[in-house]
Amino acid sequence: MEIGSEIANRPRRGGEDDGRTGLSRRGFLRVAGLAGVAAGLAGHVARADGQIGYFAMDLPDDRLAGMLRTILRIRWHERTMADRMLSDPSYRAYNHFYAGQEAVATGVCAALRNDGPFEQIDLVYSTHRPTGHALAKGVDMAKMQAEMDFRATGLNGGYAAEMHISDPSVGFIGADGMIGPGHVIATGSAFAFRARGSDQVSVVFGGDGTYATPHFHSALNNARLLDLPFIYVLENNLYHQYAHYSYSCPHTDIADAARAYGIPARVVDGQDVFQVYNAAKEAVDRARAGGGPTFIEAKTYRYYNHLGAPGAEVGKLGAFGYDPLAITSFRPEREVRAWMQRDPVDIARATLIDWGVLTAEAADAMEAEVRAEVDAAFAWAAGQPLCNPEDGLKHVFAEGEVMPRQVA
Amino acid sequence: MTEKTWMYSVLEAVQWEMRNDPAMTWIFELTPPVATNAGMPVINLETEFGRRRVVNTGIDENWMASAVPGAGLAGSKAATYIPYQGAGMPYQVIQNHAGKLRSMSGGRASMPVVFVIEMTGQTPGFAGQHSDYEVDTIYAHIAGVRTVVPSTPYDAKGMMHAALRSPDPVVFLYPAGLRMLSEEVSDAPYEVPLTKAAVRQEGSDLTIVGSGAGMPEVLEAAATLTGEGMSVEVIDLRVLKEMDTETLVTSVAKTRRLLAVDQSYYTLGPAAEVVARCAENVEGARFRRIAFSDAPPPASPEMFTWMRPDATRIADAARRMV
Numbered sequence: 001m002e003i004g005s006e007i008a009n010r011p012r013r014g015g016e017d018d019g020r021t022g023l024s025r026r027g028f029l030r031v032a033g034l035a036g037v038a039a040g041l042a043g044h045v046a047r048a049d050g051q052i053g054y055f056a057m058d059l060p061d062d063r064l065a066g067m068l069r070t071i072l073r074i075r076w077h078e079r080t081m082a083d084r085m086l087s088d089p090s091y092r093a094y095n096h097f098y099a100g101q102e103a104v105a106t107g108v109c110a111a112l113r114n115d116g117p118f119e120q121i122d123l124v125y126s127t128h129r130p131t132g133h134a135l136a137k138g139v140d141m142a143k144m145q146a147e148m149d150f151r152a153t154g155l156n157g158g159y160a161a162e163m164h165i166s167d168p169s170v171g172f173i174g175a176d177g178m179i180g181p182g183h184v185i186a187t188g189s190a191f192a193f194r195a196r197g198s199d200q201v202s203v204v205f206g207g208d209g210t211y212a213t214p215h216f217h218s219a220l221n222n223a224r225l226l227d228l229p230f231i232y233v234l235e236n237n238l239y240h241q242y243a244h245y246s247y248s249c250p251h252t253d254i255a256d257a258a259r260a261y262g263i264p265a266r267v268v269d270g271q272d273v274f275q276v277y278n279a280a281k282e283a284v285d286r287a288r289a290g291g292g293p294t295f296i297e298a299k300t301y302r303y304y305n306h307l308g309a310p311g312a313e314v315g316k317l318g319a320f321g322y323d324p325l326a327i328t329s330f331r332p333e334r335e336v337r338a339w340m341q342r343d344p345v346d347i348a349r350a351t352l353i354d355w356g357v358l359t360a361e362a363a364d365a366m367e368a369e370v371r372a373e374v375d376a377a378f379a380w381a382a383g384q385p386l387c388n389p390e391d392g393l394k395h396v397f398a399e400g401e402v403m404p405r406q407v408a
Numbered sequence: 409m410t411e412k413t414w415m416y417s418v419l420e421a422v423q424w425e426m427r428n429d430p431a432m433t434w435i436f437e438l439t440p441p442v443a444t445n446a447g448m449p450v451i452n453l454e455t456e457f458g459r460r461r462v463v464n465t466g467i468d469e470n471w472m473a474s475a476v477p478g479a480g481l482a483g484s485k486a487a488t489y490i491p492y493q494g495a496g497m498p499y500q501v502i503q504n505h506a507g508k509l510r511s512m513s514g515g516r517a518s519m520p521v522v523f524v525i526e527m528t529g530q531t532p533g534f535a536g537q538h539s540d541y542e543v544d545t546i547y548a549h550i551a552g553v554r555t556v557v558p559s560t561p562y563d564a565k566g567m568m569h570a571a572l573r574s575p576d577p578v579v580f581l582y583p584a585g586l587r588m589l590s591e592e593v594s595d596a597p598y599e600v601p602l603t604k605a606a607v608r609q610e611g612s613d614l615t616i617v618g619s620g621a622g623m624p625e626v627l628e629a630a631a632t633l634t635g636e637g638m639s640v641e642v643i644d645l646r647v648l649k650e651m652d653t654e655t656l657v658t659s660v661a662k663t664r665r666l667l668a669v670d671q672s673y674y675t676l677g678p679a680a681e682v683v684a685r686c687a688e689n690v691e692g693a694r695f696r697r698i699a700f701s702d703a704p705p706p707a708s709p710e711m712f713t714w715m716r717p718d719a720t721r722i723a724d725a726a727r728r729m730v
Binding site for chain 2: 092150152158159160161163164176177178179180209210211212213214240241242243247248249386387388389390391392393396402403404405406407408
C-alpha cells in the first residue's frame, strides 16, 4: 500500500498547510530531499521511506521552528516533572513519562487542525502517557500541570489527574487510562465525521501493547470497512508496561498487521519530527479526501521506566537504574543510552539549523524561553487552590449532584 | 509458621497446587507471580514451572479470562491474575460463560478455575478509569460463580487452596490496599471454606459488617467504639457469593442493630444485600449502611478521602444507632 508519491502530487487543499503561494525558498531543498538530503545530515537523520512526500520542507519557517518549540516544551515539562518527583517529597503529582517520544506527538499534531470551532477541529485520543500529546495538541501547560497536581483550577477541576486529562476545546478528547477502548471509541468519532460530511479527522495514539488487545483489531477492521477518516498512530517504544513487545506481538513491524486489514501503513523514524509530520500529512490528506484510514508506526523509545522516575536522577535526563517493578524483563542500560544518541530534540534542532531556519543561538534562546515558561507553569500550578471535598459529588450527571453515602 | 504477607500467602497456595498438579496453568500480564517474604524462599511461578504453564500475555484480559475456562473445560485446573486496570474486561466471559456453562450443560460442564481480580483501584490516587468501586458488586451479582474477597493473609491462602480445589469457577477478589498486611500463616496447605463469613469480634449492642479492603477501617472503628464501652460484633463477609446468611442473621438477631459498610458504590453494593437478608429474617431490628457515593472516584485526594467510609465515619454511624 505504498501510495505516498500519488498523495504527494495531489494539489494542496489549504487548511493547516495554509496553502502559502509559491514554492518556498526551500523548494530546492525538497528536490534535494527526494534525492536523499539525508546524506548531508549523516548521523542525525535516518530516512525510513523514500517514496514519502517531503512535505515538511514546504512549511514556513515559523511552523518548522514551532515544531522544535513544541518538542522542547514537552521535554522540559517532563524533566521538570521528574526532578520534582525525585526531589520534593511534598510534590503529589505523578507521571508516565513521554520523554524520548516527543517527535511523534509533535509531528502528528502539526499536521492536524487544532484551532477553531469544535465542529471543525481534528480530534486526538491519547493514552495513559498523555502529556506529550496534550501539549502538542495545544492544551495549556499551566492548567495541565495544575490538574496533575490535583488542583481545583486544573484542566479538569482535579477530577482527572495525569492518566485521565482532557481538553475538548483544542480537540484533545483525552487520555485513556486503559489500553484499547480509546482506539475503538476514536473510530466512532471518525464514523460521526463521515456521517455528517465533515472533513475532520480522528487520530488515536497507541503503544505497542495495544496490538494484543481485541480493540486494536476491531478499530482497524471497522475503520477500513467504513473507510473512516481515522489515523492510528502506533508509538512502538518497544515496551508495554514492563514487557518487551515480543511478548505480545509476533510482528517486528506492527504496521504489517494494519496492512493485513487493508489499511495503508507506514513505518517512520519516530525520533525525527519531520518524518513523522510527512507521514501524518499524507494520512490527513487521505482522510480529508475521503480515502479512509491510515496506520503510522513510529519507532521510538521512552527514556524513563513505565511509571514515574525510578532509576532517574535529579538534573539528568533518562532512567537507567533497575526498576523493581520490571521483574519479567527490564531494559538494558545500553539500550536506553543507544536510543538517547538519536534524541528528537537534537535531530529537530540540527535539521532546522542545517536548513537555515534557525541559528544555534536562536535555538538556544528558544530553549531558554521554554524553560522559563515551564518554570512559570509549575509555579502557577503550585499556587492554585486545592479541591473542595464536597465537590466530589458533582459532575456525575449534567445537572445536580449525587447523595453523600459515606455518612449515615 | 511464619509471618507472611497477603500475596506471599496466596502464591504459596498456588505453588503447592501447581507442584501437585502438573497440568495446572497460570496466566498473567503486568504482575508477575513473584513474591518475597522475610525468612522464606522467593516464590517465582514463572521460573519454577516454566513458560509453557505460566504465561505472560499481552494486554488482553479477554483472552486471559477466556483461556482459563477453556482450560477448565478441557480438564485442567487453571487460574489467571487480572490486574486492576482490566477488572471489567473479563466480565462477559465470566458472566455469560463461566457462570452459565454448568447450568446450561445440565451439570455436565465443570470448570476448576480461578480468576484472581485485583482491586488496586480502591486505594487513594487511583482515579477515573483506574478506580474499581463496582467490581465486588458486579461479580457478586452473577450466578454460577463463587465470588470471595478475603481480607487477611491467612484467609487468602486458605481460600486460594479451596478455590483451586473447587469444581466451580471462583472469582477471587484481591483488595490490593491490603498488600502490606501480614500475619502468622502456616507453611502447610489448609482450606478456608468458600461459604462462611467470619465473626472477627463478638458483641451484643451492634453488628458491623464489612468486607475486603474495608475491613481494617471497620476493625479500627470497632476498637474505638469498644474503648467507649460499646459492645460491637464485627463480621467480615469473606464470601459474596454465596453469601453466608446464617452468620449474619444469627448476629443481628442477637444485637438487633446492623451497620453494613461498603467500600464500593452505594447502589446494589454487598451492604445492600446484607441489609436485605437480615431485614427479611429479623423482625424489629434497625438497619443502616454506608458506602462510597454513587460517583466515580475523583483524582483529588481532598475529594476522594472525604468520600470514603473510613473508621471515623463508621464509628459516627454506629454511635447514632446505639
